[in-house]
Amino acid sequence: MTPLTYDVVVIGGGMAGFTSALYLTGQGYKVAIISKGDPVCCLSTGCIDVLSSDKNPLDGIPGLSRDHPYHLVGKKGITDALNFFKRIMQDTPIPYSGTPRKNRTILTPIGTAKTTCLVPMTMAGSETESDTYIHVISFKGLKDFFPSYITSGRRNIRFSLYDAGTSSTIGIATLFEDKSFRREFISWIQNLELPHGKVAFPAVLGIRNPLKILTEISDQIGREIFEIPTLPPSIPGLRLFRTLKSSFIKSGGDNYWGKVIASVESQGDQIEAVTLKSPGRPSRVPGKAFILSTGSFVSGGLYATRNTVKETVFDLPVFVPGTRKDWFKEDFFQAGHAIETAGIKVDSSFRPVNTRFGNLFVSGSILSHAEIMKNHCGHGLAIATGFRAAKICEEFLS
Amino acid sequence: MIKTDVIIIGGGATGCGIARDLTLRGAHHCLLEKGDFASGATGACHGLLHSGGRYVVNDPGAARECIRENAILRKIAQKCVEPTGGMFVRLPGDSKMFRDRFLKSCDEVGISTEVLSPTRALDLVPGLNPAIEEAITVPDCSIDPFRLCMLNAYTSRHGGGEILTHHEVVAIVKEKGVCVGVLARERLTSQIKEIRGRIIVNATGAWGDKIAQLSGSHVPMSLSKGSLIISNHRLTNMVINRLRPPSDGDIIVPNEAVCLAGTTSLPAGDPDTIEVDPVEVDIIASQAEQMIPAFGSTRLIRTYTGVRPLLKSDAADGRAISRGFRIINHHNGMFSILGGKLSTYRLMAEKMVDVISDEFGLKVACKTADIPLEGQDELSGYPLSKRLKTMEDIICECELISRGDVEHAINSIGTQYIGDIQHRTRLGMGPCQGGFCTYRALGIMQDLGRVSPDESLKILQQFLQRRFKGIRPALWGDQLKEEQLVESIYLGILNMEPQE
Numbered sequence: 028m029t030p031l032t033y034d035v036v037v038i039g040g041g042m043a044g045f046t047s048a049l050y051l052t053g054q055g056y057k058v059a060i061i062s063k064g065d066p067v068c069c070l071s072t073g074c075i076d077v078l079s080s081d082k083n084p085l086d087g088i089p090g091l092s093r094d095h096p097y098h099l100v101g102k103k104g105i106t107d108a109l110n111f112f113k114r115i116m117q118d119t120p121i122p123y124s125g126t127p128r129k130n131r132t133i134l135t136p137i138g139t140a141k142t143t144c145l146v147p148m149t150m151a152g153s154e155t156e157s158d159t160y161i162h163v164i165s166f167k168g169l170k171d172f173f174p175s176y177i178t179s180g181r182r183n184i185r186f187s188l189y190d191a192g193t194s195s196t197i198g199i200a201t202l203f204e205d206k207s208f209r210r211e212f213i214s215w216i217q218n219l220e221l222p223h224g225k226v227a228f229p230a231v232l233g234i235r236n237p238l239k240i241l242t243e244i245s246d247q248i249g250r251e252i253f254e255i256p257t258l259p260p261s262i263p264g265l266r267l268f269r270t271l272k273s274s275f276i277k278s279g280g281d282n283y284w285g286k287v288i289a290s291v292e293s294q295g296d297q298i299e300a301v302t303l304k305s306p307g308r309p310s311r312v313p314g315k316a317f318i319l320s321t322g323s324f325v326s327g328g329l330y331a332t333r334n335t336v337k338e339t340v341f342d343l344p345v346f347v348p349g350t351r352k353d354w355f356k357e358d359f360f361q362a363g364h365a366i367e368t369a370g371i372k373v374d375s376s377f378r379p380v381n382t383r384f385g386n387l388f389v390s391g392s393i394l395s396h397a398e399i400m401k402n403h404c405g406h407g408l409a410i411a412t413g414f415r416a417a418k419i420c421e422e423f424l425s
Numbered sequence: 426m427i428k429t430d431v432i433i434i435g436g437g438a439t440g441c442g443i444a445r446d447l448t449l450r451g452a453h454h455c456l457l458e459k460g461d462f463a464s465g466a467t468g469a470c471h472g473l474l475h476s477g478g479r480y481v482v483n484d485p486g487a488a489r490e491c492i493r494e495n496a497i498l499r500k501i502a503q504k505c506v507e508p509t510g511g512m513f514v515r516l517p518g519d520s521k522m523f524r525d526r527f528l529k530s531c532d533e534v535g536i537s538t539e540v541l542s543p544t545r546a547l548d549l550v551p552g553l554n555p556a557i558e559e560a561i562t563v564p565d566c567s568i569d570p571f572r573l574c575m576l577n578a579y580t581s582r583h584g585g586g587e588i589l590t591h592h593e594v595v596a597i598v599k600e601k602g603v604c605v606g607v608l609a610r611e612r613l614t615s616q617i618k619e620i621r622g623r624i625i626v627n628a629t630g631a632w633g634d635k636i637a638q639l640s641g642s643h644v645p646m647s648l649s650k651g652s653l654i655i656s657n658h659r660l661t662n663m664v665i666n667r668l669r670p671p672s673d674g675d676i677i678v679p680n681e682a683v684c685l686a687g688t689t690s691l692p693a694g695d696p697d698t699i700e701v702d703p704v705e706v707d708i709i710a711s712q713a714e715q716m717i718p719a720f721g722s723t724r725l726i727r728t729y730t731g732v733r734p735l736l737k738s739d740a741a742d743g744r745a746i747s748r749g750f751r752i753i754n755h756h757n758g759m760f761s762i763l764g765g766k767l768s769t770y771r772l773m774a775e776k777m778v779d780v781i782s783d784e785f786g787l788k789v790a791c792k793t794a795d796i797p798l799e800g801q802d803e804l805s806g807y808p809l810s811k812r813l814k815t816m817e818d819i820i821c822e823c824e825l826i827s828r829g830d831v832e833h834a835i836n837s838i839g840t841q842y843i844g845d846i847q848h849r850t851r852l853g854m855g856p857c858q859g860g861f862c863t864y865r866a867l868g869i870m871q872d873l874g875r876v877s878p879d880e881s882l883k884i885l886q887q888f889l890q891r892r893f894k895g896i897r898p899a900l901w902g903d904q905l906k907e908e909q910l911v912e913s914i915y916l917g918i919l920n921m922e923p924q925e
Contacts, residue, residue, distance in 0.1 A: 070910065072918055137882060141920040168828070170820060173868030179878035194818055194828075256918055258864065259910075324906045325913070331901040333707065352703045355900060359893035360886070360923035362916055366905070400909075400916055 033059045033281075035420055036301065036314035038288065038340055039328065041066030042406050043320035043391025045271040046108070046413030047420070049115055052278035054421060059281040059312055061288065061303065066268055067326045068406065072256035073230075073263025074133065075123070075145035077109065077407030083128050084144050084407070094368075094396035097404070099375055100411045108414035109145065109407070119270045120236045121263075124151035134161075134227065134255050138177040138184075144407060147263055149237045152225060152253035157183045160224030163255070164216065168194035171258040172229040187219055196231050200262045203233040203240055213247050221250065230254035230263045237266060283312065288340050296385040301340075316420045317384075319343075319371075320391040320413060328393040329369060336369045341387070343379045346372050346395040363401035370395035377416045386423065390416035427587060427620040429455040431781060432607055434594050434636055435628035436460075437467035438570060438767050441577035442774030442793070443626060448584035449796065450778060450789040455620050456581065457609050459593035461844050462574035465630045465696070467767060469731025471653065471685050473664060473678045474498055474506055474566035475768040478513060478538075479671060481530040482523070487749050488534045490769045495564060497771060497794045504801040505573045509679055511565025511664030512546060514716055515558045519669045527668060528561065536563055552660045552717045565664035567680050570767055571848050579800035591842060592618065597625070597640040597759070604640050604758035613841055624781055627761040631696035631732035642755040644763060645737035648696065652705040652730040653687030654713075654899060656723045657856050660684050665716050674712025677720070681851075686713040686720060693732045701728040701898040710899075725899040726856050736764040752780055820869070821862035823855020831866050832873065841875055843867060843888055856904070858896055860911035863888050886923075889915060 035051050037044045040062030051058045077084035078097070085102045088095075097105065109127035116123045125131060125145040132140040133153040140155035154161055163186035165174040174186035189212060191199050202208045216226075232254060233240040245252040256263060276282065289304040292311075300313035321328030321340060329345065330337050331354075336345045347369055348354065354366035372380045372395045377388045390412040392399055399405045431447055433440045436458025447454045458464070476495055477488030499506055515524055531538045539562045546560035547553050553560075578588045591612040598606035598619065606621035627636045627644075637644045659679050667675035677686045689705045706728055714721035736751055750765030750773050760780060765773045775791045782789065818828040834840075834849045846852055846866055853859025853866075867881040876884065900908055915921045 070913070076917075135919050137919050137921065138878075139920045139922065141918075168818060170818070170828070170865050170868075173865070173871060175871040175878050176868065176882065177878075179882050258861070258914055258918065261918075323909070325909045327906070331905045333710070333901050351901065355897050357894075357897070358923070359889050359912075360916070360921065366900075400912055403917070405913075405917070 031057065033057050033312065033314040034424055035059075035316045035318060036061065036312055037318045037320060038301070039066075039320035039322060039326070039391065040272070040282070040284070041320060041322055041326060041391065042068050042409035043413035044318070045275060046112065046410045047318050047320065047390060047417035048275050048280055049271070049278060050111065050414055050417040051421065052275065052280045056421070056424065059283060059314070060275065061283040061286050061301065061312060063287045063327065064285060067322060069264045069268045070259035070261055071264040071267075071406065072143075072261060073147050073267045074143040074150065074256070075109065075112070075406040075410065076142075076403045077105070077127065077130070077144040079130065079142040079403035082130055084130050085128060091402065092396055092398070094372075096373070096394040096397055096408060096412050099373070099377070100415045104415055105407070105411040108411040111414055112410045113145065115274060116270070119274060120238060121266050121270050122148050122238065124148050134177070136172055136176060136229070136255055136257060138179050138181050142403065147237070147254075147266070149230070149232065149241050149254040149263070150256070152251050153255070154225055154253070157181050159183065160222060161227050162186070162221050162224060163227045164189060165229055166191045166199050166231070169196070169199065169229065170194050171196055171260075172255075177255070189215060196229070196257050196260055196262050199231040200234045203231065204235060209240065209243065213244055216244070216248050221248070224250070226250045226252050227255050228252065229257045230261065231257070234262060234266060234269070291341060293384065296383045298384055298386055316386045316388065316423055318416050318420060319387060319389045319393065320409075320416075321393055323370065323392040323399070326392070331366075338371060338393070341382075341384070343371050344381050346370060363398060367398040367400055368396045370397060376419050377412070388416040388420050427455055427618065429453050429587065429620065429622045430624070430785070431455075432457065432620055432622035432625045433628055434607070434626065435465070435630065435632070436462045436574060436578070436588075436590055437465050437628065437630055438463070438574055438577075438770035439630070439762055439765065439773050440626075440628040441574040441581075442770045443628060443777050444581035444586055444588065445577040446774045446778040446791060446793050447781070448581045448586055449792045450782065450787060452781065452785065452787065453585060454581070455587035455622065456578070456589065457592045457594055457607065457620070458590045459612070461590055461842065461848055462578060463571045465632070466731040466733060467570045467574060467630075469653075469729050470570065470651075470767050471676055471678045471687060472568055472570055472680050473676060473768070474568040475766070476511060476563040476565045477534060477536050478511070478527070478531060478563040478565065479666060479676070481534055481536060482526050482670065484749070485530060485534055487766075488530070488536065490749075490772055492534060492536050492564075494769050494772055495566065498568070498768075499566065501794070501797045502568075502573060502576070503797070505569045505576065505798070507567040509565065509567050509663050510562060511666060512541070512550070512560040512562045513666045513668040514546065514553065514560045515668040516554065516715060517556055517558060519558070519667070523670060524561075524668055531563070538563055550661045550663050550665065552719055553665070554716055554718055561668065565666070567664065567678050568767070569680070573770075576798040576800050580798070583799065594636065594639070599640065599757070602757060623758070624784060625759040626777060626781070627759055628777075630734040631693070633734055633761050633763055637755065637759070637761055640755060640757055640759045642757060642759065644753055644761045646763065647735045647737045648693040649733045649735055650691045650693035650699050650730055651688035651733055652701045652709065652728060653685050654706055654709050654725050655727045655729075656684045656686065656720060657726050658683065658719075658723055660717050660719050660723065667712070667716060674709035677713055677717060683726070686710070696732040699730050699732060700894060701730045703898040706898045724856065724903045726904060727858055727895045728898045729895055734763055752777055754780075820865045821852045821855070823857055824851040824853075826850050826852045826862070828869060831869050835870055835873055835875060839875075841870070841880070843884055857907055857911065858892055859888065860892070860907065860914070886921065
């Protein structure tokens with residue numbers, strides 16, 4: 028049993044949870060993260076979508092539904108949160124490019140332009156205008172990235188394939204960590220005699236130090252380089268997760284990884300501890316405050332049964348949009364299925380409504396009415412609400 | 426222009442069966458199918474080779490046909506039939522009188538049965554509801570409708586017949602009031618082909634009246650929609666039927682690694698636009714759960730629905746209409762073959778070809794009941810042992826399909842249709858329902874020069890719409906989780922725009 032009581036126990040090790048946890052350790056609090064596994068951000072492009080409707084993402088906020096959690100954070104709050112995120116990534120191997128006040132586009136694996144806000148520096152040079160010639164270099168047999176798709180609807184683009192001898196993104200990214208592999212690869216590119224323009228790669232340029240590898244290749248071939256995200260497993264997502272986790276450990280936080288919560292101990296309106304499932308003696312994690320950031324359906328924070336939706340840790344009341352018949356629109360491409368509004372309703376202090384717990388705060392995609400697919404606001408929402416929940420938690424503790 | 430003796434419209438079991446029968450009797454023919462094989466009711470059924478037990482009380486004639494054909498197909502189509510055996514289970518509250526009638530009728534029709542105690546039934550199928558009163562075994566089997574069609578067509582293809590899939594008949598050519606040919610449109614290129622023949626056979630099931638109308642005729646049909654659900658697990662190794670008069674959700678059939686449960690019976694309109702209602706899913710799942718409790722909590726990977734092409738009758742309910750079949754002579758050079766069921770497809774084809782032979786004055790007897798289906802040895806098949814052999818370069822992780830399998834399928838049939846690859850390799854048949862692997866398979870088709878990047882994106886979009894239609898009515902639990910991930914890939918990472 029852990030002798031000490033944590034100031035804050037964060038449940039869920041994704042974007043929202045890490046944002047909260049990193050802010051709080053930075054303020055000197057003793058923080059623990061409990062996560063049942065690696066988060067959904069590993070499957071993401073690593074880009075921080077804030078809101079895709081306008082040139083300035085913040086301009087889209089008034090147009091969101093009345094219950095959208097962004098309204099609880101406000102423009103300034105969102106900006107502060109994104110700047111905080113940029114700052115903590117600044118000294119890591121994966122710094123970010125961009126500003127919270129401006130959206131940009133990146134090239135997708137099918138040649139479309141995707142709107143996002145902050146991007147890993149390895150994607151900073153991403154080009155979606157077709158007046159620049161782009162040469163894509165991909166890898167033979169790579170199954171989650173087919174460069175031919177990118178040429179659809181775009182004239183000014185060609186591709187070449189390098190035989191790396193393996194067909195998974197992780198396999199190739201691992202090869203890029205090896206200096207001799209890179210040397211051979213670079214000399215192969217040099218023999219291609221590429222025309223002027225930019226060179227693009229699927230996002231597999233190493234796992235630990237992508238920017239260094241990208242710069243090395245760029246310097247030697249004399250071209251500007253950028254990465255294009257791939258289908259999951261996504262290396263930029265994996266890099267983001269690993270970086271956040273190691274920053275958290277460095278900042279003095281404790282992590283309980285691969286742990287599932289078995290029970291909750293509470294006294295009156297206060298949660299005192301959660302107990303983790305374990306093969307041996309169950310371990311108890313006590314805390315003064317708790318932040319729930321277990322995510323939505325994909326992460327398992329919410330679970331739908333045939334007729335309703337459950338919150339999986341505290342069994343909190345969930346906002347459910349109608350009955351199952353109403354959850355999905357008929358058209359796959361029509362974003363904004365009603366089920367996306369499902370989640371936990373919170374008050375202005377990010378406490379779940381209609382519950383007795385006074386020391387529980389909720390953040391991230393588990394919040395109701397976030398409609399992440401419709402608004403393209405996934406990581407932005409996680410960072411903004413994670414940051415705000417942490418600040419409120421801080422006030423609560425003092 | 427293609428010239429032939431018999432034009433068969435429809436590539437379901439009946440049409441393909443007619444093609445094989447004609448081949449064995451030496452008549453030239455051309456089969457036209459607007460989609461892939463088995464894309465109508467043949468592919469949208471339970472995949473159950475009936476013993477006849479289901480019909481024995483209300484329709485002994487159909488039951489008699491079933492048990493006879495059941496014995497024949499076990500013999501001639503070994504690679505399509507899994508002799509699982511089946512049982513009818515009686516739950517508390519189910520009529521004992523019906524059970525007595527059932528046993529008596531089976532005896533009369535010649536369906537072998539054995540009455541089992543609950544303990545013995547549970548020994549055979551441990552997933553059964555332990556509360557069952559008793560079970561009666563029957564010789565039901567699981568059958569693969571797609572392979573059945575493919576093998577029947579194989580005989581025809583190798584015997585000089587023309588088999589044109591993805592060709593939709595858009596007009597019937599008539600001269601002096603007699604049908605002399607058809608115009609068919611190739612689906613992808615929209616190219617029109619003319620085929621001339623002496624007899625046209627309309628074996629289009631639910632589309633029967635549409636085709637008959639093209640010739641200025643009409644067939645009386647009563648369309649009935651039947652929906653099914655697919656579980657992610659094989660919850661039983663035997664076919665499980667409910668021992669009561671035919672009703673919703675009373676049959677569960679094991680098929681490869683999954684189970685199919687259904688059906689419903691609702692009046693249907695246009696067979697091209699039918700959809701599964703979430704309420705039907707709830708009905709089937711809760712009925713199936715009564716026989717096999719795990720059906721209530723198991724993950725459902727997809728739903729589907731088909732239209733039974735029943736003969737028109739005065740019966741109010743589709744279930745009360747006979748499952749028998751009929752051949753209609755339109756007296757204009759066209760024949761329609763209607764009704765029937767997958768289990769009796771061979772018999773239907775035999776009777777149809779008997780009629781054609783009479784017209785042609787052919788004196789060759791039907792051989793389809795005696796000669797095993799050709800091409801069974803060549804069938805690479807989907808056995809897991811084979812799939813495990815080549816674990817390299819897996820493209821579809823759910824069903825263990827390798828890049829080599831996909832390339833082989835694409836090259837051997839030269840297709841541009843993703844559905845063709847899925848039917849022939851099981852690509853995309855698992856829990857993700859092609860959410861990941863279809864993008865890859867189309868990428869491989871681009872690599873092989875079969876489709877352009879633009880075409881493949883269009884095909885991918887159409888596929889995603891079709892896929893969504895099948896899974897939407899059963900989205901909860903793990904399947905909803907998977908669906909949101911797939912959505913985040915296509916609408917998020919790829920920012921795929923809806924197609925107008």
